Structure formats: structure tokens, C-alpha cells
Amino acid sequence: xxxxxxxxxxxxVERAKAQTCADAxxxxxxxxxDWFKENHYELEGYETLREIDDHFPSLKPxxxxxxxxxxxxxxxxxxGRFRTNAESADLLVKIIHEIHRRMTIxxxxxxxxxxxxxxxxxxxxxxxxxxxxxxxxxxxxxTTKAVFGSLIEHILGNKVKPNSIRRxxxxxxxxxxxxxxxxxxxxRAICDEILRLFMPLLSPKN
Numbered sequence: 001x002x003x004x005x006x007x008x009x010x011x012x013v014e015r016a017k018a019q020t021c022a023d024a025x026x027x028x029x030x031x032x033x034d035w036f037k038e039n040h041y042e043l044e045g046y047e048t049l050r051e052i053d054d055h056f057p058s059l060k061p062x063x064x065x066x067x068x069x070x071x072x073x074x075x076x077x078x079x080g081r082f083r084t085n086a087e088s089a090d091l092l093v094k095i096i097h098e099i100h101r102r103m104t105i106x107x108x109x110x111x112x113x114x115x116x117x118x119x120x121x122x123x124x125x126x127x128x129x130x131x132x133x134x135x136x137x138x139x140x141x142x143t144t145k146a147v148f149g150s151l152i153e154h155i156l157g158n159k160v161k162p163n164s165i166r167r168x169x170x171x172x173x174x175x176x177x178x179x180x181x182x183x184x185x186x187x188r189a190i191c192d193e194i195l196r197l198f199m200p201l202l203s204p205k206n
Contacts, residue, residue, distance in 0.1 A: 007035045013051055022056035029059055075151055077143045082201070091201045092138065096155045098197060099129055123190055125171025126152060132194045134176055136202055145173045 009032060016028035029052045036049070053059050072093050074083035081088045102121045105113075110120035130148045133139045139148065149166025175183050 007032070009035075009048060013048060016052045017055045019056075022058045025052060025056050026059060028052070072155060075147075075154070077140045077147050077151060079137055079140060082138050088201060093155055095197055095201060096129075096152060097159075099124070099194065100152075100156055100159060121193075123186070124194065125190075126165055126168065127171040127173045127175055128187065128190045128194055130173070131176045132191050132198060136195070136198060138198070138201070141177075 012028050012032055016025040016032075019025040019028070029049065032052075033049055072089065074089050074092075076083075078089075078092070082092050083089060102117065103124050105118060105120040107120060110118065113119045126149070129152075130139075130143070130145075133148075134141050134143065139151070143151075146166045149163075149168070152165045153160055153162065175187055180188060
């Protein structure tokens with residue numbers, strides 16, 4: 001018997017797409033979006049929401065909105081559609097916020113976690129994130145540590161203190177430009193974990 005405590009996402013999506021107009025479909029989309037957000041499934045739910053948005057284009061987000069309710073203007077180190085396309089930039093913001101959440105989950109909450117994504121990632125560092133973003137072509141390969149730190153602080157806003165990332169000594173920024181075979185297996189594994197969070201952003205767009 002299926003777990004009736006979990007929202008039947010596929011069923012709700014089909015109901016949304018079966019509606020005759022965007023206004024009728026919107027409550028279904030909002031229900032799923034709220035559930036994803038409350039359960040920290042926003043990244044996993046990206047493609048699901050996009051399925052409804054592609055069916056009713058007027059439902060697609062028109063602006064980049066994050067928890068501090070600001071419009072994020074991406075700096076020049078962010079490349080191509082990740083900077084100029086509102087949907088891609090919005091998703092990039094959400095991914096950075098999710099990475100920060102996983103890196104800063106309170107230890108007591110982490111110990112009680114029932115899902116892997118709610119366990120604090122104590123080995124992740126911003127150099128690992130920078131390496132993934134450079135290798136995936138999200139930011140310019142010549143981006144400096146200071147510029148990258150400024151970008152992350154810009155995205156996270158009041159969740160971090162000014163200069164707290166660009167001047168941080170935690171993590172080795174030398175790994176950003178090393179060949180894969182020159183970095184430790186543990187660092188490769190961490191980068192692979194972080195890369196999985198970026199996959200919705202890197203997926204081809206229709």
C-alpha cells in the first residue's frame with residue numbers, strides 16, 4: 001500500500017495539466033511548490049514544476065526571487081544563460097542556497113535527520129563548489145577567489161556576513177584549477193556530490 005502521508009506528486013501534476021487554463025492549474029502548482037519547499041525538495045522538484053510550466057507558459061517565474069525577496073543581478077563572472085536567463089539564474093540562486101543550507105545545518109538537527117540531504121555536510125567547502133562551477137562553465141575560469149566569494153555573498157545576502165566567504169581560510173582553493181587526477185579521491189567524491197545538485201541547471205532546455 002502506498003504511503004498516504006506523502007503528497008501524490010504525479011497525480012497532482014496530471015490534474016494541473018488537465019485544467020483548461022493557467023488560472024485553474026495554478027493552485028495545483030502552488031500546492032506542489034509549497035510541499036517541495038517545506039520538505040527541502042526544491043531542486044528535486046524543479047523538473048516537476050517545469051512540466052506544468054511548459055504546459056502553461058504563463059505560470060513560469062518572471063523574476064528571480066529568493067528568501068530575502070530581492071532581485072538578484074548576476075555579475076559578469078557568471079556566464080551565458082546562467083546570468084542572462086531569468087529561469088536559469090533563479091535556479092542557480094536556489095542551488096547556492098541549498099548548498100549553504102546543507103553546509104550549515106545545526107548539528108543537533110543533523111543528528112536527528114531522517115534523510116541524507118538533512119545531514120550536515122562538514123567536508124564540503126566553497127572551493128569545492130567553485131571547482132564544480134568553473135568546470136561546468138557556470139562561472140568564468142579566470143574568476144578569482146575574491147570575486148567568487150563576493151558572488152556567493154551576493155547570492156546569500158543576509159545569510160552570511162560581509163567578506164565571510166571571500167576571506168575564508170577553510171578549504172583549499174588550489175583544487176579549483178588542478179587536473180582531476182591531481183586532487184584527492186575524497187575531494188573528487190565531494191565535487192561529484194555537489195555536481196549532482198547542479199544537474200537540474202545543466203540539463204538541456206527545450
